[in-house]
Amino acid sequence: MTVGDHMTQLGSVMASAMFIWAIFKQWFPEDLGNHIEKYFQRLVTYFYPYITITFHEYQGDEFERSQAYMAIERYLSTNSSNCAKRLKANVIKDCKSVVLSMDDYEEVIDEFKGIKMWWTSTKSIPQQRAIFSYHADDEKRYYKLTSHRKHRDIVVGDYVQHVLDEGNAIATKTRQRKLYTNSKSENWYGNKRTMWSHIMFEHPSTFDTLAMDPNKKKEILNDLLTFSKSKDYYKKVGKSWKRGYLLYGPPGTGKSSMIAAMANLLDYDIYDLELTSVNDNTDLRKLLIDTSSKSIIVIEDIDCSLDLTGQRKKKKEDKKPDQKDPIRKKEKDKNKKKTEVTLSGLLNFIDGLWSACGSERLIIFTTNHVEKLDPALIRRGRMDKHIEMSYCCFQTFKVLAKNYLDLESHDLFATIDRMLGETKMTPADVAECLMPKSAEEDAESCLNELIKSLENAKEEARLKVVESEDNGGQKVQECDGSSDSEDD
Numbered sequence: 001m002t003v004g005d006h007m008t009q010l011g012s013v014m015a016s017a018m019f020i021w022a023i024f025k026q027w028f029p030e031d032l033g034n035h036i037e038k039y040f041q042r043l044v045t046y047f048y049p050y051i052t053i054t055f056h057e058y059q060g061d062e063f064e065r066s067q068a069y070m071a072i073e074r075y076l077s078t079n080s081s082n083c084a085k086r087l088k089a090n091v092i093k094d095c096k097s098v099v100l101s102m103d104d105y106e107e108v109i110d111e112f113k114g115i116k117m118w119w120t121s122t123k124s125i126p127q128q129r130a131i132f133s134y135h136a137d138d139e140k141r142y143y144k145l146t147s148h149r150k151h152r153d154i155v156v157g158d159y160v161q162h163v164l165d166e167g168n169a170i171a172t173k174t175r176q177r178k179l180y181t182n183s184k185s186e187n188w189y190g191n192k193r194t195m196w197s198h199i200m201f202e203h204p205s206t207f208d209t210l211a212m213d214p215n216k217k218k219e220i221l222n223d224l225l226t227f228s229k230s231k232d233y234y235k236k237v238g239k240s241w242k243r244g245y246l247l248y249g250p251p252g253t254g255k256s257s258m259i260a261a262m263a264n265l266l267d268y269d270i271y272d273l274e275l276t277s278v279n280d281n282t283d284l285r286k287l288l289i290d291t292s293s294k295s296i297i298v299i300e301d302i303d304c305s306l307d308l309t310g311q312r313k314k315k316k317e318d319k320k321p322d323q324k325d326p327i328r329k330k331e332k333d334k335n336k337k338k339t340e341v342t343l344s345g346l347l348n349f350i351d352g353l354w355s356a357c358g359s360e361r362l363i364i365f366t367t368n369h370v371e372k373l374d375p376a377l378i379r380r381g382r383m384d385k386h387i388e389m390s391y392c393c394f395q396t397f398k399v400l401a402k403n404y405l406d407l408e409s410h411d412l413f414a415t416i417d418r419m420l421g422e423t424k425m426t427p428a429d430v431a432e433c434l435m436p437k438s439a440e441e442d443a444e445s446c447l448n449e450l451i452k453s454l455e456n457a458k459e460e461a462r463l464k465v466v467e468s469e470d471n472g473g474q475k476v477q478e479c480d481g482s483s484d485s486e487d488d
């Protein structure tokens with residue numbers, strides 16, 4: 001008879017005993033019943049020849065999924081999915097591959113140094129669950145490892161460590177990066193797991209495809225690589241291992257493309273934090289705690305997300321009546337209603353005590369209006385590196401021409417170089433011109449289209465200047481006129 005058979009028999013004997021006890025318990029006084037139950041449990045433990053260890057998905061009040069649970073999940077998916085009969089399938093990578101894991105209450109057997117280990121995946125459902133308030137997220141999952149008591153040292157020491165190491169190694173090999181976004185605070189319920197939702201992150205932008213000044217690009221690349229290798233350095237200087245980047249520049253200059261390239265370079269997840277969906281500072285902290293290491297937390301268009309812009313300056317401005325500008329007042333009121341996250345809450349999020357949870361993290365703000373931001377928000381130490389993404393220059397154009405047309409040189413390049421110096425066009429607009437619109441369109445016609453667009457942009461800019469000069473002149477005349485009338 002195998003250990004498994006013994007275990008099954010013992011299990012059923014004990015289950016029967018428990019059942020009988022449950023029937024008779026009601027006939028005993030409560031105190032006596034509890035006493036008997038306690039000693040009965042001890043007796044069972046004494047004779048039970050196995051040890052069991054449970055690994056819970058969430059431990060105590062922690063927000064994060066247990067690292068051990070996740071490592072075991074990966075280990076069992078890889079090593080035991082062949083023998084499990086009931087499996088859960090997770091489809092990943094655009095439905096191209098499937099990862100199998102044990103279904104609830106499924107059992108598999110693993111072998112280590114000739115010793116059998118039984119793994120069961122189980123879940124507990126809250127006892128006082130009300131039928132209407134019950135939600136799948138309230139279930140608490142755990143893995144149960146059972147083995148013979150005589151191998152206790154090997155099981156607790158070597159085997160558990162082996163499973164965790166293997167699980168972590170699998171994670172590194174099969175890691176699929178994710179793009180998270182936060183759901184509205186009102187929709188968080190159950191066991192804290194609904195704060196972030198995600199999709200697989202598969203953005204093609206890299207530092208090779210990113211069009212910008214090559215020296216600036218190299219500097220950013222080196223900065224990122226140095227950061228990712230500086231765990232010990234950060235520890236030595238007593239700083240938490242994170243770095244802040246401020247990306248600013250007009251729309252269409254590649255701020256989002258830069259973030260994607262950073263994530264691809266460092267193999268990090270992205271948390272796209274929508275501040276307007278966060279109720280208050282407490283919720284902001286909860287979100288932060290629920291992010292993982294090796295990640296980028298992005299707040300795009302920080303100037304629009306919140307009424308955080310130049311709060312100190314704002315105090316002075318507040319004295320100016322908003323009645324003069326009803327649209328601005330309306331906008332401000334709308335922002336106030338949207339969220340109660342404050343500047344100090346956000347500063348805490350970036351470098352307060354809670355920000356030290358997790359490590360190897362980038363925090364990135366993007367804005368189209370850097371001048372509007374409160375200096376406290378972007379001072380060095382918070383936003384360590386300020387990166388300006390600017391209009392297309394010739395160097396930028398050359399990268400785009402290589403990406404879009406496979407061209408490294410052309411007779412028209414000289415004209416484009418001169419024209420880019422004379423007018424402002426974003427890389428997004430240049431890229432649009434360079435993209436062939438039909439199979440017949442060749443590289444030269446794309447370059448000609450770009451030249452035409454540049455001419456148009458130059459003409460539009462010239463007309464704007466003339467118009468504003470005219471308006472300026474008119475205003476001066478009006479002023480002169482009014483002073484004349486006063487004199488009169």
Ligand SMILES: Nc1ncnc2c1ncn2[C@@H]1O[C@H](COP(=O)(O)OP(=O)(O)OP(=O)(O)O)[C@@H](O)[C@H]1O
Pocket residue numbers: 209210211212250251252253254255256257258368389427428429431
């Ligand atoms: N510097 C760049 N290098 C390569 N491609 C770029 C660059 N800038 C813009 N593009 C192209 O233009 C598109 C829009 O750029 P992107 O979204 O990165 O700009 P953005 O600055 O984030 O704009 P917004 O401020 O409106 O979000 C991208 O999909 C990309 O194809």
